[in-house]
Amino acid sequence: MSDAPKRPLDEKSLFDAPPMGEQERMVEAILFASSDPVTVAELVARMPHGCDPAEALAYLRKRYEGRGVHLVRVGDAWAMRTAADLGHLMHKETVEQKKLSRAAIETLAIVAYHQPVTRAEIEEIRGVAVSRGTVDQLLELDWIRLGRRRMTPGRPVTFVVTEQFLDHFGLESARDLPGIKELRAAGLLDNRPLPGSMQRPDDDDDDATDGQSELFED
């Protein structure tokens, strides 16, 4: 945090941050008021100088354990969400979701598990061209976004999943995708080109590991 606060502070807060119980209340109120996840950085910016939202979050999470509403982590952000076991009471709140095509669902899964992944790689895995509009639909849903360009000939754009994707599927991070460890251990997330093809796996791997490790940093 910057040590030159811009906002006028009263004397007390110049020296002391509010007590932890107070900080917990603040985090609770901010998260409750927002329907989207709020990052720790944003909490820091909104709370008085000297606060430690990370600690407050830990207390708060414990407090809501087993309640009808939970504190959940979404990437770098936090949000309040109703407990999944109470979903049956909520049919009134349910929004009709557009049914995704099989192609869109598979493409989404490939982006999530193989990210960052190029269009060509998605097509290689599915063995069929990615139809026009499939990627568009996933972009519109805000479930995938553009990642870094791949440093291979042609410098293709890559796709990665978004925080909205994590939020929607109740995932703390891409690391928590179901079965991802087993798939990686089985080599099924490797980028293995057709033997004898021009593509050198080394290039891709470098980049892929790069992107992945970023995702798995805390």
Add this chain to the structure above:
Amino acid sequence: MSDAPKRPLDEKSLFDAPPMGEQERMVEAILFASSDPVTVAELVARMPHGCDPAEALAYLRKRYEGRGVHLVRVGDAWAMRTAADLGHLMHKETVEQKKLSRAAIETLAIVAYHQPVTRAEIEEIRGVAVSRGTVDQLLELDWIRLGRRRMTPGRPVTFVVTEQFLDHFGLESARDLPGIKELRAAGLLDNRPLPGSMQRPDDDDDDATDGQSELFED
């Protein structure tokens, strides 16, 4: 404060209403997710047969006493609201979202794809004059900033995009923006055949940095 809210359901609950702790969780989740205050009658209708939402509400209200969020009564309905004393933390929620004008988004796109780019070049690409207000707005949003002066007669200023721009659009770098061919492949462009079907790489941005001119040579 609470006495084991996550009590396991025993056989009795097959015939009787769920235990009060469970009912409290249900009320909590319903009130949280609802966009309007909820009446007791509505709670009765949504919860399992035999529940006593009025009692659950009383417990819940007590539970949230002194917290960052309160249970409040609105007419004969109930809702959750952030504690009044924490209102000063809420100004983030009062942001008014406005769409950028077409002129602004087009100008921004040209800066992003052609940076560093002069005002005259923007006008040439858009085919219309760029109003001063448009550039000012983008500068004020911190999405573009002044780049180096062009070493041509008149030494015009150039514009480049900012870190904030990359942040807002979820890009790692401006180089990750897809080229025309990729936009078309992703279905973001109409697939109308090009007259003459020859796609010219840009020749009007000789001055652009090497990185940017690469964007169109896929």
Add this chain to the structure above:
Amino acid sequence: MSSEPTLDDWAGGPDRFDAERMAPADRMAAEALIVDVDGFEGPLDLLLTLGRTQKVDLRRISVLQLSEQYLAFVQRAQALRIELAADYLVMAAWLAFLKSRLLLPPEPGEDGPSAEELAQHLAYQLERLQAMREAAARLMARDQLGRDFFARGLPEDITRLRKVEYSATLLDLMRAYARIRTKDEFRPFVMDRDHVFTMEQALDRMRGMIGYAGEWSDLTSFLPEGWDGNPMRRRSSTAAHFAAILEMAKRGQLELRQGETFSPIQIRRKEP
């Protein structure tokens, strides 16, 4: 042949399509495969479905057998006059190649990957596709926001500070750029040249001048001043005037003649 009916029984070709020997369920499956050919998402999907009939772990699948199944499928589809998309046929050609490589001993001194390596890769692709299918299914089976768990239904807006925030998404940005670039690409093609004399201009001129052409006279003598020197201008004005006199001859306003090929073209007013 095993006593248990498999897809091989029908996949061997129409003559071996012995429905009698198949259990009803297998017969249904076989027919469904053919009828639903449009339902497959590409050759890999079809291979995966065929591969499942081998009832073994994908890691131990017989690629040779799979190739035969696929080729038989394609053959049968063609016999039924079902049109297969090109990528199915490309895959068939590749599998035929792979099959022959698997059956024949390798040629000495042959370059490139071995048939076994290619077969292994195909098995890997199938396993990977299968794994992604399962991952997708598990993903979609998760509790989902707005279906199983819910966000705050009433985000609070305390109107204390009002700040206008301009929003634009990456999609907006890309679409805006695409709009500009396509506008550019679709700009009607215009010859930005100064030295062009149009047929319309020539027609206008000739209409005014034809009255004076009672005798046969060279077309070149009608060219406007300043358009007979510069070769580019001369070519353009000559072509425009030639087109104009053809038009006028068609309308019966003048006559034209030419002694021989490449000799001067002469025109004369047509007497009414």
